[in-house]
Amino acid sequence: MTNKNFVTFREADVELFIHNPIKFCIRMLMDPKLGLGESFMAGEWDARPLPKDLLTLLIRARNESAKASKGKRGFKMTAVLLGKHTQLVRGVAWFFNYLQHKIRENTLLGSQKNIREHYDLGNDMFELFLDRSMTYSCGVFEDVSNVALENEKLLYEAQMRKYDRIIELLQIKPTDHVLEIGCGWGGLSLRAVKKFGCKWTGLTLSREQLAYAQDLVEKENLSDKITLKYCDYRLESNIYDKVVAVEMIEAVGHEYLPLFFQTINDRLKRNGIACIQGITCPDSYYDKYRRSNDFIKKHIFPGGHMPSLSAIAESLPASLEEVSCESIGPSYAVTLDFWDRAWLEREHEIRKLGYSKRFHRKWQFYFELCSALFEYRHIDDVQMSFKRF
Template identity: 40%
Template sequence: MSVSSPSELDPRRRLTKRGRRGVESTEFVAAPLPLGVTTRWLRGRIISRLASLDLRDVEIADAAGVHAFGLIEKANDSSGDGDRAARIEVLDPRFYRSVACGGSLGFGRAYVDGEWTTPDLPTLLQRLARATVGNARVEGPATWPARIARTIRQLGRRNTRRGSRRNIHAHYDLRNEFFALFLDESMTYSSGLFEGPETTLAESQIAKYDRIAQRLQLNQRDHVVEIGCGWGGFAEHAASRYGCRVTGVTISQAQFDYARRRIAAAGLDDRVEIRLCDYRDLQGRYDKLASIEMIEAVGHEFLPTFFAKCSSLLKPTGLMMLQAITIPDQRYRHYRRSVDFIQEYVFPGGNVPSVGAICDAVAASTDLRLLELADFAGDYARTLLAWREACQANAARIAALGFDDRFQRTWDYYLCYCAAGFLERQIGLAHILLAKPQAR
């Protein structure tokens, strides 16, 4: 049965079997679903809290009926997707307790647990992001115990050498076969740059690699060090297209094994070396340095250490290109003192820095100077939604690898949650070009 339309929603029904991630349908059976006194009270508090936000075109449907927020009547509506209310369909009354006690993170957890669903998760999360940016009212006093517990857990995920290996293993060593089912053929797990509406995901990744290489002025005489080389996509591209030598480092065993096989298969063993190595243990001097979305795994307290190491690895004429997910400076302090869905369920130990935090660390610990700063937030939203589409198309194959429905719903929420953040500019994607004093 497809997800109920407003006229079809049966308040006596509840979810008894969850569909596969990405399949916009839900199986229901007739069963009583009364809202008890406590649930009704929690429901009222949550609706009141949401009503205090500038929430537009969102509605909640449950056993008690439908509550709409900021719906705008549209004459001659042709039912375009942008004109429809984004709908939260409550499938289990425990949803209200999850949100009341867990706030925005509890809302995400409730989706993972199958307590609610929606016909259009990307649109819903974008509208919620638009309404809640910079607004703490969504997190009531009842969320404080859970927030304190999450903060304590996060303190145990510091990115020391040992902690970094543990945190990276938890995400990147899931299985190469899993990542291959939603990444493009270059196995690139970072944002691409889309040059036009017809640009494919694979083309966007090559465009990203080329922009980084060109801003670094790569040539055959260069020896490049890449901190956080992933599955070896940039290293292979830089060596094969620009003729430079590349030393790439990762602390993921799965990525290391894959990247070495890849480089050997490409016949680039003489130009590319892949090391299983923490960036803090790197030695030597290089002409250029690239780091593509690795800084999010560094941690705020280790930003000066990271940039000091980068600076020490560069020759006096060296250049460094950083691709980094960033958060606005105005929100960074609050972000650092809280734990979001990504940190709790996807990237343990993750920290998205602000541009100001990056610049402060560079100024305090290096002789690097800022040459360029560009933002490509919209490109990341498009990348994430392309990954989600691939995950939806390969849901059965992902399940066959042993990743259950709950895991797939976690990733569905993660990808849509991040896309919403980029679309609403709650987070950005920066290309930051830094130079040593003698670079020209």
Template identity: 40%
Template sequence: MKPAEYSQMNPAALAPKASWFNRRCLEAVLKHLPHLDRGQLDLVLPDGRQLKFGQAQADEPRASVHLKSYRPLRRLMRGGLMGWAESYMEGEWDSPDLTSLIRWAVRNEKAMTHFMDGHPLIRMLNRLFHLSRNNSRRGSRRNIAYHYDLGNEFYRLWLDSTMTYSSALFEEHQSLQDAQLNKYRRICEMLKLKPGQDVLEIGCGWGGFAEVAATEFGAKVHGITLSQEQLDFARQRIEKAGLNAQCSFSLTDYRDLNQQYDHIVSIEMFEAVGESHWAGYFDKVKDCLKPGGEAVLQVISIAEERFEGYRRGADFIQRYIFPGGMLPSPSVMKNCITERGLSLQEELLFGRDYARTLEIWQRDFNERWPEIRSLGFDERFRRMWNYYLSYCAGGFYEDTIDVGLYRIKPA
């Protein structure tokens, strides 16, 4: 429908049984929706009435939202996009394709500023929560445990057999497992890794990179993590593979490292460092490299034009998925690298591969949900993770976030 068609519409005609406040919320939404014309939104009201906004072209997203009540609109008015996400977690609205809805919202966000932030008080409370999860030594252990100590069995059910929880690097027609192995090999090749060289992995996950680097490239790898669950799994994995002579792992904060290595690898750990600790992180990378050594970091970044607004707020990911997390923009990260006496030698960006990775994770997560549920996770958790995976996939598709491999060395 066109804006003019809504200018005289009485919300009471659309929602005759709704309360006065619910009608006011509906009126506020209807006032703005006709101006969101990048793609198409099909809105189903609680009584089943359907409204269509925009007309999707071939390359534009078509999204659909089914309101089960008017509570989502109240949450949107009060809590902005955070409130909207929380409403989904509570089962108050549904969408057959969350990723398309996220993409539609990104394309129309300039016309959605009225809904973005919500009430200043709620926005401030979300920001204060984020600031309270600072990645000090104690805070880092707490933040990592919140996400990664959900249990190895939980992650095993929906990750591929390499137990890799970071973006794959796909070649055409590759499976997720092969694409993850491809990513590990590419990192080793970027470092020109040789047999017998010592590699430090900051944030070793479940040991997937260490196994490839040791088995295929003959490296000696020491991996550090703050997750007890990951540590236990990685040690068992390496023992089973007969690689104890080449690989070791420890529960260590990167700030406590004091040895030097031929090379350093860190795969999607930088996002958990926190902006106030970025300089110290790069100082530690520099200090832990032997002369002539290099490091490869896999890092998720946020688009340049979004960084300043992002760093002043707190988004859904920071509130519910990765407490204390913070993405750099490409230029901010590169400036930090340079300021700490390091030099960027090579970069490889592959954001679309992350969107593909996330879609496979989401498919497998939902296919294995009955088994995941049996571990003690509830419906709210399922919806939270679906929103998280779609939120990220939509961002990678729409280039609001990206991921890259960055090879650096002391200047």
């Protein structure tokens, strides 16, 4: 269906409503990777049942197209259709967006700014879509094919299951002193210390998270066991029995991966154990990914970067050895679906906190894009353990 200002497409039970065809097409011609999300933010299109359904369709089509054309040579039809002038404009747009990402590198000062832009948006906002443990990372579900999203208790249970698996990988003992790089709102530290009575030091670059977590530790009367501080991991100098980082590696950056793992190595006692949970990019297109900008890097996580498993392996110092690696990616799709459901249901409350409609749509696109990518195994989330020798 089409008229002067509105276009509708239907494919595989997904309906696309383009409210502003001209602006939508211009954005897509300039930079499809950024244009689709930015157009949604601006309210120029919608999809039913959800944007995620359209995104899943597009990801599947792209993957199938890539498989079909693998190994084939010849000219690209898109180059002919777009013409040289449009290609030039697109190239300039790509270069500008790439530079925008490069200037957000995770230096000591850059990391503080990048973390502040996302994690200091307000604890009140995060409370509206996270579970009661305020855990902002992938949970672990027992059966991802059978999860009732209306039962929010299941998300909390999945987060506790994730924490328990990390604690098991770390082999925590009551006598241990654990370093957590990127302690979030304190959920993992509380879980581990309550179970084992170990000592815990958590680092964060978010003032909002630090204030919330410190208040929680005091309320639980665990200040003698848990120390939380505003500190970059590169500036920590103490030695620990165990080191853990849950979805913090995405804030490190490709250039700093060797330093990150060297720091973990240096902070560990001999025979100490480290555990990393992180989002990973497939090796097959890692090189292209790390040299480009995209919606998540530009609008959600400034300085964000997903390492590949090979990039991690190449960054390990000789005395730090990988022990195990397990994928939990499918559980992230479900985790994101829980967050997205709460985000949509509580839009009125979020708007009352002062966040705009554009901001709300931006985060909806973030949740649903990432859910589609995990569901289709386009990206992954892994739990890895290491031992220092």
